[in-house]
C-alpha cells in the first residue's frame with residue numbers, strides 16, 4: 001500500500017513484471033484492486049453492464065466534497081446516463097471548433113508573458129491557462145469581478161480539496177485553521193459566486209450570441225422534458241472544472257517536457273506545426289501513450305464478475321491499467337521510447353490507446369482537451385525558442401491526487417525566436 005501511494009507507476013510496472021497481465025493489490029481502506037492490462041479484458045470491463053461495474057460510487061467516495069454525489073462523475077446507472085446525455089451535446093467536435101480562436105489568443109498571450117533567458121517551470125502558467133479556458137468557455141462568466149473571484153477561488157479550493165480527498169477524516173470542520181474548515185469556507189464562497197452567475201443567467205434569459213457550454217446546459221432538457229436544477233448545474237460545472245483543469249495542464253506539461261528532451265521531434269514539430277496538424281496530433285497521441293495523465297481508472301463490482309478464468313467477488317475494484325496497456329511491447333514496439341512517428345498514418349487498434357478511458361464513462365472533454373493542446377503547443381513551439389532547463393532525461397513522474405505530474409513542473413529556458 002505505501003509503495004502504491006508513493007510510487008504508483010513503478011509499483012504497477014513491478015507487479016506486471018512479477019505477475020503478468022492481471023494482478024491483485026490490497027490497497028487497505030480503498031479495497032482489493034484487480035489491475036488489468038490486456039486489451040481484450042479491458043474491453044470486457046469498459047463494455048460490461050454499468051450497473052455491475054460501477055464508477056460513480058468509488059469516484060464519489062473521493063470527490064463528494066467537491067462535486068457532490070449527483071454529478072456525472074459520481075453517479076451510476078440511470079442518473080449517470082441522464083447527466084451524460086445532457087452534457088455530451090455541447091462537447092460535440094464540430095461545435096468545439098468555435099473555441100479555437102479564443103484558445104489560440106489565450107495561449108499566445110501566456111507564452112508572451114514568459115520570462116526570457118532564465119530557467120522557470122511552465123506548469124503554473126499552464127494551470128492558470130487551463131483554468132482561464134474553463135471559466136471563459138465553459139462557465140462563460142463575463143462579469144469582470146465575478147470572473148476574477150472565480151480565478152482566485154477555484155485553484156485555492158482545488159488545492160484545499162486535494163488535502164482532504166485522500167484523508168476523509170480531515171474533511172470534517174475541526175475548527176479554525178483546520179483543513180476541513182479551510183475547504184468548507186472556500187467551497188461556500190465558490191458556491192455563492194456560481195449561484196449568483198446562475199441566477200443572473202436565468203434572469204437575463206436565453207442569449208443567442210453566447211456560445212459557452214453553460215448557456216447550452218441552461219436550456220438542455222432530458223427525455224422527460226426536465227431541465228437541470230441550479231444545484232445540479234453547479235455540481236456539473238465543478239465536475240467539468242475538476243475533470244478538465246489539472247488533467248489538461250498536466251498533459252501539456254508532459255508534452256513540453258518530452259518534446260524538449262527529444263530534439264528531432266522538436267525540430268520536426270517546429271517546422272511542420274504551422275502547416276500541418278498530422279505531426280502535431282501524432283505528438284499529442286504519443287504523449288498520452290507514454291505519460292497517461294490518469295494511469296488507471298476504476299470500476300467497483302456490485303455483483304460477482306467473470307474476468308477470464310476468475311470469478312471476482314462483489315466489492316472488488318477492477319482497474320484497467322491504462323499506463324501498463326500503453327507500454328506493451330506486443331502493441332507498441334520499443335514501448336518506453338517517445339516516438340510520435342508510430343501514430344503517423346496509423347490508428348491504434350481499439351482498447352490499446354486509452355488516455356480518456358472508455359465505454360459509457362469515456363471522457364466527455366476529450367475533444368475539448370485535444371483542441372486546447374493543439375493550440376497551446378502550436379503557440380509554445382512557434383512563438384519562442386525553447387530548451388529544457390536540464391538537458392538529459394525527462395522529468396520524473398510525481399503523484400498528484402489521481403494524476404502523475406512532471407516532478408519539477410517542466411523547467412525550461414525560453415529565448416526570443418530568431419527572425
Ligand code: HEM
Pocket residue numbers: 055072073084138239240241243244245247248251292293294297298355356357358359360361362363364365366368369
Ligand atoms: C488531457 C486531458 C484529459 C484527460 C487525460 C482526461 C481523462 C479522463 C479519464 C481517464 C476519464 C475517466 C474515464 C473512465 O472512467 O473510463 C475521464 C472522465 C471524464 N472527463 Fe476527462 N480528461 C481530460 C480532460 C477533460 C476535460 C477538458 C473535461 C471537460 C471540460 C473532462 C471531463 C470529463 C468528465 C465529465 C468525465 C466523466 C465522464 C463519465 O463519468 O461519464 N475531461 N477523463
